[in-house]
Amino acid sequence: MENHNHEANINQDYLCNGLPQVLVLEPPPVFKFHGEQLSKIFHFLKAWESPLPLHQYLTINSQSVKAVLSAGTTPITPDIIRLIPSLGIIVTTSAGLNHIDLQECRRRQISIATAGTLYSEDAADLAVGLLIDVFRKISTADRYVRRGLWASQRDYQFPLGSKLGGKQVGIVGLGSIGLNVAKRLEAFGCNILYNSRKKKPSVPYPYYPDVCDLATHCDVLIICCGLTDETHHMINKKVLLELGKEGVIINVGRGAVIDEKEMVECLLQEEIAGAGLDVFENEPNVPKELFSLENVVLSPHRAVHSEETLMALCDLVVGNFEAFFSNKPLLTPLVED
């Protein structure tokens, strides 16, 4: 973490014990790993440590709170926002924003700072890692060796995998993560296609405005988009049937972009070939039917978990709060289109 001269330009009204007050609804990963350092810079009100229900905690403690740090799990609803009457900024450490009521924030003129594109490379790396794992059965092979089966089952032929080169890979959501996935998979000889809200003029890949049409043309779908009303359950049984029996789905976006129940059915009935999933509809609950399948790879929402990125995130969180408390432009403000 960089050295910050924290008190120099900060409006003294916001201070508690000499430090600016920040309300935290639930512990974000950056807090767990760099909490001690952050606590030297900000005075944190830790809602989750109180035995009180959140509404009651906020009613008692949030009257003077101007800043919230969010990890992206506790929904920041109009109700919650009303209980923090002086709220001026939400800094979220999540890549997605679906947990924040943006309309209420606009109405109240609450600024939002996001993680920007900080996670894009980590998320893309994991998407490719999950894809190679499903195609080449790496986790399954690791289990096989650890159980001692390689040496004991000499006549057993471990099943073949699939080659990445030459595959048609459809990226759903060609933002910063999707573009990083595309760049990586081109180096493996994959052909990239994509779906997104709009055609991207600067991009060489074929555009499919209809995700079902994209699925028809693909061996793999990689979900890289955020969760919105439009993307909720966008990947349903119809899309998965178009992806087909040899098709693989990867999700590093948000769980509810896929209709999870229909995907599980397709996997159980072998209507698609496999899945690599970092996100789920009802985290941390994962459909138990998936636990016994050899053609899925399950990851506990960790697309953006690397030491290097969390360190950079820590700097970004500090920088955004300091900018806010000093009336300077945020480093990574939410830009709505």
Next chain:
Amino acid sequence: MENHNHEANINQDYLCNGLPQVLVLEPPPVFKFHGEQLSKIFHFLKAWESPLPLHQYLTINSQSVKAVLSAGTTPITPDIIRLIPSLGIIVTTSAGLNHIDLQECRRRQISIATAGTLYSEDAADLAVGLLIDVFRKISTADRYVRRGLWASQRDYQFPLGSKLGGKQVGIVGLGSIGLNVAKRLEAFGCNILYNSRKKKPSVPYPYYPDVCDLATHCDVLIICCGLTDETHHMINKKVLLELGKEGVIINVGRGAVIDEKEMVECLLQEEIAGAGLDVFENEPNVPKELFSLENVVLSPHRAVHSEETLMALCDLVVGNFEAFFSNKPLLTPLVED
């Protein structure tokens, strides 16, 4: 598999039941998956199906054999070669050639056909897959989710991984596999360095003639070379200590390029950070100490196991034998330098 007009140009002397005779010492994967199709083209003598010891089997059955198909595990020693007096060609489905006594083959003017660069992309894909897995703990995370621990251990923070971008990756053996690994990892933002017998004039990456010196400058070593007298145990404790506590080793070359005992010691004593291993010194036996480590990913020598590649290999095996039996140039002859 392509359609071949098999008998058209083939010297009739080599036929048995109308098909050219091919001796197979042990079942290669291509044989298990495409054996039935191949058996329509060649008459196979399957040494491993006989209860006789190999030497005795060969003495009785190999007098007229001109062609051998090898999977790369049974050593083809001068002793074995002497028992096949008419031997004219060995087609090996392995990428490595360390199982064949090349000197004896040269002396006897026995041609060798290899798998060429057929496996390079699959092997490179697996090398990158193993690297992402070790860095981002994919197999470990999959175990964690499957055991139901994500939902039950809400306060546990799954350990952070490492970011690929910006890492110094040293490739040991910059042949066809190594170059494919380099191409892929450049797309992840890794910096490529390499060691090989000679500096490659057409390659932009920094060359380190000494592997220990390479390790000093690297976060990751990826072993892509074959096994020779020079590369045997080339990666020893000294090299691993230079790689260091944060260093990761990946092996898709041959097991004995690494001194396995010293590597296991380094892993147990946390003198290196992790390993992704597709090959081992004494396959299919894997050091049991590795089974309980969370920072290793174990793969049962499957760098070249994809359906697409085995299908292409099948065509290559058929093409090389047909060329030999028709006195035409081999498709993928061994080129010695």
